[in-house]
Amino acid sequence: MEKGTWTVKTGFADMFKGGVIMDVTTAEQAKIAEEAGAVAVMALERVPADIRKAGGVARMASIAKIKEIMQAVSIPVMAKVRIGHIAEARILEALGVDFIDESEVLTPADDRFHINKHEFKVPFVCGARDLGEALRRIAEGAAMIRTKGEAGTGNVVEAVKHMRRVMDDIRKVTTMLDDELVAYAKEIGAPVELVREVKRLGRLPVVNFAAGGVATPADAALMMILGADGVFVGSGIFKSKDPSKMARAIVMAVTYWNDPEMLLKVSEDIGEPMPGLEVEELEVRMQERGW
Amino acid sequence: MMIGVLGLQGDFREHLWALQKLNAEAIVVKTVEDLKRVSGLIIPGGESTTIGRLARITGIADELHKRVIQGMPVYGTCAGMILLAKRIANYPNQYSFGLMDIVVERNAYGRQVESFEVDLPIQVIGGKFKAIFIRAPKIVECGDKVEILAEYNGSPVFVQQDNLLAGSFHPELGNDLRVHEYFLRMVGVKYAGVH
Numbered sequence: 001m002e003k004g005t006w007t008v009k010t011g012f013a014d015m016f017k018g019g020v021i022m023d024v025t026t027a028e029q030a031k032i033a034e035e036a037g038a039v040a041v042m043a044l045e046r047v048p049a050d051i052r053k054a055g056g057v058a059r060m061a062s063i064a065k066i067k068e069i070m071q072a073v074s075i076p077v078m079a080k081v082r083i084g085h086i087a088e089a090r091i092l093e094a095l096g097v098d099f100i101d102e103s104e105v106l107t108p109a110d111d112r113f114h115i116n117k118h119e120f121k122v123p124f125v126c127g128a129r130d131l132g133e134a135l136r137r138i139a140e141g142a143a144m145i146r147t148k149g150e151a152g153t154g155n156v157v158e159a160v161k162h163m164r165r166v167m168d169d170i171r172k173v174t175t176m177l178d179d180e181l182v183a184y185a186k187e188i189g190a191p192v193e194l195v196r197e198v199k200r201l202g203r204l205p206v207v208n209f210a211a212g213g214v215a216t217p218a219d220a221a222l223m224m225i226l227g228a229d230g231v232f233v234g235s236g237i238f239k240s241k242d243p244s245k246m247a248r249a250i251v252m253a254v255t256y257w258n259d260p261e262m263l264l265k266v267s268e269d270i271g272e273p274m275p276g277l278e279v280e281e282l283e284v285r286m287q288e289r290g291w
Numbered sequence: 292m293m294i295g296v297l298g299l300q301g302d303f304r305e306h307l308w309a310l311q312k313l314n315a316e317a318i319v320v321k322t323v324e325d326l327k328r329v330s331g332l333i334i335p336g337g338e339s340t341t342i343g344r345l346a347r348i349t350g351i352a353d354e355l356h357k358r359v360i361q362g363m364p365v366y367g368t369c370a371g372m373i374l375l376a377k378r379i380a381n382y383p384n385q386y387s388f389g390l391m392d393i394v395v396e397r398n399a400y401g402r403q404v405e406s407f408e409v410d411l412p413i414q415v416i417g418g419k420f421k422a423i424f425i426r427a428p429k430i431v432e433c434g435d436k437v438e439i440l441a442e443y444n445g446s447p448v449f450v451q452q453d454n455l456l457a458g459s460f461h462p463e464l465g466n467d468l469r470v471h472e473y474f475l476r477m478v479g480v481k482y483a484g485v486h
Binding site for chain 2: 004015037075096098
């Protein structure tokens with residue numbers, strides 16, 4: 001009997017596919033998310049939109065907060081650590097969170113290195129903007145990838161850009177000759193073994209979710225159309241006028257992304273989405289954090 | 292004959308790939324109309340609360356009840372097994388299809404850090420099988436008509452009740468297709484063996 005194997009980590013991420021992972025900041029929000037059909041919740045002190053507003057250093061959520069949320073729901077609970085913060089990750093593993101997000105939404109703790117995630121039994125998800133970044137994170141042991149997008153903006157444009165870029169890079173690799181793979185791996189800063197695996201599979205070797213700016217059922221469906229395996233919704237649910245309705249509608253949109261009649265039905269009567277921000281006007285671009 | 296994999300949420304593509312490797316004709320089931328086309332159904336791993344909710348509001352749950360009574364074979368893995376169970380011991384208010392005479396306990400082995408893989412002896416498929424348990428459920432009560440096909444640490448983890456098959460673990464995540472073959476035999480599909 002073996003725990004914490006690569007199969008067990010990536011297999012767990014497979015269970016999230018076709019689902020929505022929702023940011024929550026209280027036990028009550030976690031229950032709303034679970035009842036709406038979320039496949040997991042991300043336990044946070046503040047949603048990204050509020051982290052952006054508050055400024056200063058954003059750290060791992062308080063243990064009391066994460067515990068409160070873990071006790072409230074039966075679905076998996078994720079939590080974020082700062083990039084490179086090995087000790088925050090060890091603490092969350094000891095606490096028993098189901099998945100750790102080594103996230104650019106928090107202030108990085110290390111300006112050169114990410115966590116060596118192979119050394120942990122708990123699986124990790126990391127953000128990426130292109131294939132090279134995704135494969136570097138997988139090389140470090142990430143069992144799941146998500147686009148970075150631009151968190152807390154309610155603006156889907158960056159998530160679209162990152163998903164398109166990853167998919168475009170994958171398509172490129174699948175048509176490359178084997179002779180070209182080493183030079184290409186060097187160009188994108190990724191291990192050649194993983195580039196070869198991408199060519200063989202025609203996709204990333206782990207689950208790839210969309211994140212960072214999804215605010216409506218249509219946004220969620222768009223990300224699925226572009227090839228996402230599922231969707232993270234951060235501020236988009238609990239910054240909307242009617243979180244429960246919005247959450248239910250986004251869950252339906254992720255299952256029925258290729259059914260326009262159903263998308264129309266779930267997009268009616270969802271109330272007002274979160275207010276959005278123009279990416280050009282941001283003081284902090286969280287997506288630039290990560291190496 | 293067509294096999295369906297319930298595709299509301301979860302790792303349904305892995306089941307689809309496994310069936311395709313066995314040359315079975317397989318489709319993803321997302322609507323009542325899809326369900327009407329199939330002769331057997333696999334309910335995949337995923338979140339049982341999510342899949343249950345979507346099956347109920349789309350009418351798939353009602354149609355599934357009708358079909359199972361008519362004898363359609365159904366195989367549930369992990370979340371799928373939870374949904375087939377008549378009751379969930381530690382979450383008694385959670386919705387399930389209630390088709391099988393078993394009571395399950397969700398996340399019975401603990402949270403994700405306790406997830407594991409183990410070689411499990413399963414006689415009906417010819418012996419040792421690499422079983423992957425992910426936040427897995429355990430069967431805590433079985434009715435008289437339920438046949439136990441495999442146990443782990445003294446608890447049933449793979450069972451059959453007439454046309455219904457259920458397991459705690461995920462054969463779709465490995466390359467060993469014998470459990471899927473066993474289910475296809477239940478459906479009576481003609482297929483070309485792989486090993």
